[in-house]
Amino acid sequence: MLNNLRREKILKSPFLRRVSMLVGGTAIGQLIAIMALPILTRMYEPEAFSTLAVYVSVLSMLTAIAGLCFEYAIPLPRSDRVAAALCLVAMGSVLAFTTVTMLVIVAFPYTFKTIISDKMHSFLWLIPVGVFFVGMYNALQYWGTRNKKFTLIAKTRVTQSLSGTVVKLGAGHFYSGSVFGLVLGQLIAQGAGFITLGLSLLRNDWKVFNKLRYKHFLHAVSRYKNFPKFTTLEVFSNIGGMQIPVILIAYYSVGAEVGYLMIAMQLLSAPMGMLSGAVAQVYLAEAADKHHRGQLNEFTKKTITSLAKVSAIPLLLAGVMAPFLVPLLLGDPWQRTGILISWMVPWFFVQFITSPVSTILYITENQRIAFVLQIMGLAIRVGFVVFAAYYTNNLIGEFYAVSGFIFYLLYFVVVLRVLKSV
Structure with missing residues (x-):
């Protein structure tokens, strides 16, 4: 009887129901990753995971600021058009940041390699690719959050974990535990899913974006200027506080x-x-x-x-x-x-x-x-x-x-x- 009452309470609570959707998708994704971990730790040496940790640290810090944190503001406006403008501004910032990152790596590959890790010299190109994938996913995820598309977000998390784990296992088997497989799998595990969220936006929400005018962008950037001004540095400090010590x-x-x-x-x-x-x-x-x-x-x-x-x-x-x-x-x-x-x-x-x-x-x-x-x-x-x-x-x-x-x-x-x- 008590269990039935609790189940009924969960079903009637929008908050708990939405949390359950996201937890369900994330749980499946995490379960896949954890089940594969005992195999991966026997395929790859601890030193390979050390190199992966450095890559994750660098990518985390770059993607934290790639959208200038405008994505965090997407759920806040009452107006859908202002929120849509924020989404496009965040995505445009990610594209620009990706380009800059790529140019820096091309122009100063050895400097970048020395700062990050000498073991990553052969796949520095995965850094700007990761910035693009993860940055776009983050922006689209917050648009999905605003529109309460929690089931779709949960599905992308399962896709991320499954595809990333398959790549890591496959590379570990066919390439004798090459660290490249770990890095590529991690990139997919973090960034896969942005195409799914993007297609959902085009199918269901494009009418909002199609009505955007210059005034909406101006209002969005002006009203939420504190996000790039303060939140970007705050988020970078937060991620940096975890990742700089790792490096x-x-x-x-x-x-x-x-x-x-x-x-x-x-x-x-x-x-x-x-x-x-x-x-x-x-x-x-x-x-x-x-x-x-x-x-x-x-x-x-x-x-x-x-x-x-x-x-x-x-x-x-x-x-x-x-x-x-x-x-x-x-x-x-x-x-x-x-x-x-x-x-x-x-x-x-x-x-x-x-x-x-x-x-x-x-x-x-x-x-x-x-x-x-x-x-x-x-x-x-x-x-x-x-x-x-x-x-x-x-x-x-x-x-x-x-x-x-x-x-x-x-x-x-x-x-x-x-x-x-x-």
Whole structure:
């Protein structure tokens, strides 16, 4: 009887139903990736995953700013035409950024190779390709979020994971674990799906785009100028806070430390990230309306409480069991990954309850606060890693985990303070 009541409540709740759609699609995608991981860790050496981690770090930082963060504003306007103008501006920015990235790589290939990784010299060209694929997908995904096309977004996530995993497995089998297969598979896993979302836009929403005039672009850029002005730097600082230390760890550490770190983050973020990301997208779609109605405070607190209840026990179990289970799952060379997972649990818990509702700073137009927070986070994380690199290199991964916890705890406190003023 109780289960029936809960099921009925979920079915009647638009928020929970939409979260379930995204979680379902993301869960299937993550399940595919996790099931393939024990095979991949035996096909590829830990050093190959270290090179992949550097590529992912670079691509993540570039795609974070490729659209000048106009995509984040797409769900916010009441006018569909203004939102459509924001979507086109974001996509145009991605195209321009892709072109610039390609020209820089062509003009300065050796400089770029030295900064990133000497092992990536043969596939630097995948960086601008990745910027285009992922940047376009991000813009179209936010347009889909605005129009509540959560089922379609969920399908693209399954496609991404399945196609990326197939490429990684195929390359590992036919090319003896070449790192190129890992990189190409990762690009597909992040960017595939933008064509599907683009075709959906052309079929169902083109009438809105076809009615756009210069005034709509002018209003969109003027009204949401704080996104490129502040949010771009804020988002870059956020991504950089996670990814610049990864590049530094690859540079300073001995062996495949950054490869172990990447797999540890993947194993933790697979179950937690799929729910957190889904809640974040639906929260953004719902929160703008709640804000207009004066219900944002209560809505956000309920979301935080639900996230804490869902995550506390699973993360605690993960922290206790990881050092024993990871070597059995991935193989003995990956024991270090299990230890790093235990250190990361407090970080991921605070991140899990904070990240989905962090967009409250955008909705309440507190981009300056978000920007300052991310700059502080970048300084904290880089500072911890550099300190560890010089004074206790064997604990560099642990220092990175602690810095993540400190940053998200600070962010959580600020979100609570902003809520009081809403």
